[in-house]
Amino acid sequence: MQQTKVPRLLYAIEHGHLAILVAMFDLSKRAVILTGATGNIGPTVLRAYLEQGAHVAIPVRDDAKGAALRDSLGDLAGTAQEPRILVRAADAGDRVAMEGFVEQVLRAWGRLDVVANLIGGYAPSDAASRDLAAYRAYWDQKVATIVTATTACLRPMRARSYGRVVNVSSMAALKGEKGAAGYAMANAALLRWTESLAEETKREGITANCVLPRIIDVPDNRAAMPKADPSRWATAAEVAALVVFLSTDEASGITGAAIPILART
Numbered sequence: 700m701q702q703t704k705v706p707r708l709l710y711a712i713e714h715g716h717l718a719i720l721v722a723m724f725d726l727s728k729r730a731v732i733l734t735g736a737t738g739n740i741g742p743t744v745l746r747a748y749l750e751q752g753a754h755v756a757i758p759v760r761d762d763a764k765g766a767a768l769r770d771s772l773g774d775l776a777g778t779a780q781e782p783r784i785l786v787r788a789a790d791a792g793d794r795v796a797m798e799g800f801v802e803q804v805l806r807a808w809g810r811l812d813v814v815a816n817l818i819g820g821y822a823p824s825d826a827a828s829r830d831l832a833a834y835r836a837y838w839d840q841k842v843a844t845i846v847t848a849t850t851a852c853l854r855p856m857r858a859r860s861y862g863r864v865v866n867v868s869s870m871a872a873l874k875g876e877k878g879a880a881g882y883a884m885a886n887a888a889l890l891r892w893t894e895s896l897a898e899e900t901k902r903e904g905i906t907a908n909c910v911l912p913r914i915i916d917v918p919d920n921r922a923a924m925p926k927a928d929p930s931r932w933a934t935a936a937e938v939a940a941l942v943v944f945l946s947t948d949e950a951s952g953i954t955g956a957a958i959p960i961l962a963r964t
């Protein structure tokens with residue numbers, strides 16, 4: 700992988716004679732797999748990674764969506780000779796497909812450092828319902844996909860004793876909500892699985908964390924709650940900032956964490 704020169708933003712905070720310099724995080728040596736990038740917040744998270752210099756590989760289930768996402772990036776996508784983004788059709792819930800996808804990333808860039816999972820979706824489900832198939836569908840969508848995608852990434856991470864796993868769960872993982880039983884169950888399962896992974900990998904240079912938004916200001920939520928005040932909700936950029944931070948070298952001390960993003964709710 701050719702190292703991209705990222706302009707390092709230095710800003711000085713002057714207090715009399717004291718100047719504190721804060722450098723932005725540098726991901727220019729890092730290769731990231733980002734799942735769920737075609738959803739509401741995916742493009743913002745993708746841009747945040749690229750702006751910090753990362754190379755980002757995206758498995759998609761819809762080629763047209765993947766192409767549209769790549770085309771929206773302009774110069775950030777890199778060049779034909781030195782692409783900084785790789786988009787391929789691959790089912791995140793399919794072990795063979797994801798192991799093949801990881802191999803493509805290793806062939807392209809020679810490394811894999813980070814996997815960030817945004818896969819998810821919301822639909823109501825009552826706890827009193829006898830529809831177990833609905834619960835399984837939630838499990839398949841959020842847990843089976845993310846566990847499969849992440850475990851496919853572990854082999855190269857373990858081989859180099861370096862890895863960052865960042866899963867976007869939900870505050871519903873911490874407390875069940877009326878009419879959202881399947882959603883809460885799946886997010887709670889993802890959180891507990893991530894904690895277990897963190898325990899298993901904590902001495903291998905690998906961290907695993909969850910971020911827990913409550914509600915994000917995305918078009919779906921504005922349409923569903925026209926009377927709500929969206930300025931109270933977390934922005935996609937606020938979620939992206941935490942996902943990217945947990946992907947950095949500097950976040951090496953944080954693992955097994957579940958970090959709420961309550962914003963102004």
Ligand SMILES: NC(=O)c1ccc[n+]([C@@H]2O[C@H](COP(=O)([O-])OP(=O)(O)OC[C@H]3O[C@@H](n4cnc5c(N)ncnc54)[C@H](OP(=O)(O)O)[C@@H]3O)[C@@H](O)[C@H]2O)c1
Binds near residue numbers: 760790818913
């Ligand atoms: N939006 C919120 O207010 C909110 C609040 C708390 C937590 N969250 C969580 O934050 C994450 C991102 O939110 P979002 O609003 O961006 O979600 P979203 O728009 O619903 O996007 C979900 C992404 O997951 C992919 N996906 C869904 N099912 C899949 C499957 N079975 N296999 C592979 N990919 C699948 C979608 O792919 P396609 O494009 O192909 O459909 C899309 O890229 C989600 O995990 C969500 O649960 C969101």
